[in-house]
Amino acid sequence: MKTLYFPALLLILVLSLISCFKKDSEVPMPYRGNVRVDTIAMTSSYQYQIYFRLDSGAVEQFNERTRSDLGFDCSPSGYHIILNTADFMRIADVGARPFGQSIDTTGVKWKFDKSDGNPDSIATGQWFSVVNGDTISNGHIWALDLGRDTAGISLGLRQVVFDSLKSGRYYFRYAPIKGGAFTSGYVDKEPTVNYIYYGIRQAGVLPLEPPKTRYDMLFTQYTTLLFTSTGAAYPYLVTGVLSNSDGVKVSVDTIHAFSSIDLSLARTLTFTTAKDAIGYDWKVYSFDAGSYTVRTNLSYVVTDTHGYYYKLRFISFYRAGVKGYPIIETQRL
DSSP, X not given: OHHHHHHHHHHHHHHHHHHHSOOOOOOOOOOOOOOEEEEOOOTXXXXXXXXXXXXXXEEEEEEETTSOOEEEEOSTTOOOEEEOGXXXXXXXXXXXXXXXXXXXXXXXXXXXXXXTOOGGGXXXXXXXXXXXXXXXXXXXXXXXXXXXXXXXXXXXXXXXXXXXXXXXXXXXXXXXXXXXOOEEEEEEOOTTSSEEEEETTXXXXXXXXXXXXXXXXXXXXXXXXXXXXXXXXXXXXEEEEEEOTTTOEEEEESSSOGGGOOXXXXXXXXXXOOTTSSBSTTEEXXXXXXXXXXXXXXXXXXXXTTSXXXXXXXXXXXXXXXXXXXXXXXXXX
């Protein structure tokens, strides 16, 4: 008879032992946000540059796109000097010559910053030599075309020399292209941002960019290089999105429906850090209709500055029939 009770006793013993173990902590599933629709008010003349963050759908900062002229790299070992390509700015190395004399720009080789953000594509390049640990000018003078304002009017020409970068401070001088009195300027690195900006027409530092951890995308006009049918490159002013170069990555998806993109799929995609990965070609201009059509079948998966995944697509470029108001649909995955 005792053997008849053994299976029951064994079962009770096993259950009592199991109850002594602590249950595994539940692993929370990643938060999936609601689909959000936001309108970015660049205006019909694309007057504003707008810094946008994905987590809140907030405009972190905005400014008139013509305010700045030069941007100075704030990374610890950085030395790059960029142009405000929203104004179609360009620059030309006119060689070692006395600063402040008249410069004839006929036939000079103008350069533009490429829009992908690759340091090797910056027009000013390595403008220096290193002497005793300091970054010292190579003595070359640059012709600087300040580009055009929102009405297409020229903002004029200057000559500039980048003198040095010492202890986190850039030193430079600029003067009228035809010579004359010059202005000395300097910019201190600010470690919380990617670039600190300077306005030649305002003769001062312009802290236009928000902290690099507080935005993901910049809606702006910018200059990019297009190519003719023969492969020749030419600069062109476009309107679109540039990514924050500090950690934001983008994947372009032309295969899956926006509604079907989830976190599992997102993690299988290939990403790029190119600043112009979202770019401008999410819309197409019809010369016959005189208007833009948005490619709503084009989706982007973006990892923000904190590493979270978002999907994004454009659903319009118009608000109340007025262009310059991109409308985006986003969702955290």
